[in-house]
Amino acid sequence: MLGSSERYLAVLPNPDLHIEVGKFDMAKMVNPDISGKQYQEGSLKDWKNYKYYVLARDEYTCQLCHKHGEGVKLVVHHIVYRSQGGTDRVDNLITLCTNCHTTKNHQPGGKLYKWMKAKKKVTKQLKGATFMNILRKRIMTTFPEASFQYGSQTYVDRKNLLLPKGHFMDAIAISGIKPVGQMPETVTMISQFRKKKRSLHEATARKGRKQPNMSSKRNEKNTKYACGLWLNDYVRVIGNHVKGYVKGFKSNGYYVYLTDGLGNYVLNSGRNYVNTKQCQLITHNGSWQKAEQKLSLYKFK
Template sequence: MKHENANRVFLLNRDGNPLMPCRPRKARLLLKSGKAFVVKKYPFTIQLKYGSYGYKQKVSLGVDTGQRHIGFAVVSQEKVLCQSEVELRQDVHANLYTRKIYRRSKRNRKTRYRQARFLNRVHGKRDGLWLPPSIKGKVSHNIAWIKRYLAVLPNPDLHIEVGKFDMAKMLNPQISGKQYQEGSLKDWKNYEYYVLARDEYTCQLCHKHGEGVKLVVHHIVYRSQGGTNRVDNLITLCTDCHTTKNHQPGGKLYKWMKAKKKVTKQLKGATFMNILRKRIMTAFPEASFQYGSQTYVDRKNLLLPKGHFMDAIAISGVKSVGQMPETVTMISQFRKKKRSLHEATARKGRKQPNKAAKRNAKNTKYARGIWLNDYVRIIGNNAKGYVQGFKSNGYFVYLADGLGNYVLNNGKNYINRKQCRLIMHNGNWQKAEQKLSLYEFK
């Protein structure tokens, strides 16, 4: 198999119609000579200033959808022209939960301008299309990124992998008939009653039971670590065992969590893929769809290792791979601006006694001519990176590459602002070219 140095660059003609992707060298020459200009950063696309209709070949776009990563591969005549991987944010649910706690505490205080309400009404639920905001964001990103690639390719054949899971059968392979309608909590008021009765009202750590023993229901895998309210993740403990010390590293409950986390079945991914499948099929009815079982066979036949963009190559319908880039474009989302007016925990801590305490600069988006997530170059060693944050005085910035690694300067992870030169202002996305030899295949 032959290897190219880098991924191709997407190209549009003067009228904005897609042409075949060109090599990076040709793109640099067109930009340097003034014959083209940049129109998109993600994916990187240039547009010609002169008329050209070009010779167009048959192009296929393979997409490996997912809730954490989305794999893309552009294939033409057994050549992989471009391969990339988009990483989605996983902190949205936690941020929404934190916001809910802040709002509830605010409504409980004596504030005459905001009445206390706990029965929130969501009108969109009635049409059957409503989704929780955290899930809706991921679904929207899957659809939006597919549209981004379709907009810069000349009439591509679209191939998408979707997932369909029977979650009840994943937990109980013998389930059938009306058992689908009879969950583990059938005939029980809630999961607490069920768990206490299942464990015979006995602490499962010290085995205390009887009168005078106060029992609680404990999450084996903590909620903060991704645990859910499923009954197989719940267990009965007494208050003497359910302590802060046992929850901390080295404690008995912490050891339980580490052991359980290796074997527990998480159904969050399966749930999301079932939701995504319906909406993807509605958004792209012209696409060719297949399931992961077929992708596994196709990838093995192509002798490709496991990776999201490798799956996308197999999904694209190619029968053999004669050439592919030596790098993969890694794209990730960066939380650039927060809407919060304050933070419960100050980023820098309090600098003065409480009697004269002043708010520190939190949620800093801009300092001395540089914005968060700006792409800059260090004068002298030519290293490049994205601005991740600022020190308290704003004279020093933290830089990181698109893979999350700090850009070091003289052994320090922060750099004087005067040593940085702006390359471009950036939105909420970052990218980096990673060599296949350094990619962590599964």
């Protein structure tokens, strides 16, 4: 995260950096009156903060019937009812599906009523939140002038902008933009490409090897440079009017990865490589690739 932000800042002119530092604010749930620059900017919706934490802690699963997955509608329930003095502390909140969160279960004799009388204890914690709390402090220290917010606020901002769910849509909401005048037609996808294909130490030979690799050496066939080009060079395929990245080598050509974001190789006369005479270098690259994908093909993962 830190390296990626620094890389973007190095190539963008006068950037305004907005960073989402987690789904929910652990510190604010413990002390709602906490202050600081990160809380003074924007309007953090406190209940969404609690809700995100509880849903993640309970792994998006109803804690009564244990249903989960697509089609199961979930809500966050107060174990000790608010009408009975129950608080919004996360140890008094639990995930239920709408089939279990019924009036009948709330009434005397119901399962939720029994939970309240027994003051059911929730002991499960979200371990990843502790790590994110440490990382958040490092990010805020590294980029003191950035604007920070949490996923609970991003959710509300995205809904207000009438945007569908997706990383790309979340980025628009995080930017702080108010109206969305026109949606783009493409999305730029950025990914890291590993040039050094490592082979780990083996006690038992893997499938395809006669002897275990005891020295952790790189395979000699994993060439990084051949025929005037390097791995990950951005090239143009003459005649096909397509562009892509060099992913590997053969004796008389290259494997070229299309930049359509779908993982397709360039095909030339039935072969899955491009002849050296058909490849023209556009630019040398390090270990990063970018590709444009049509918004209609973009899928949230």
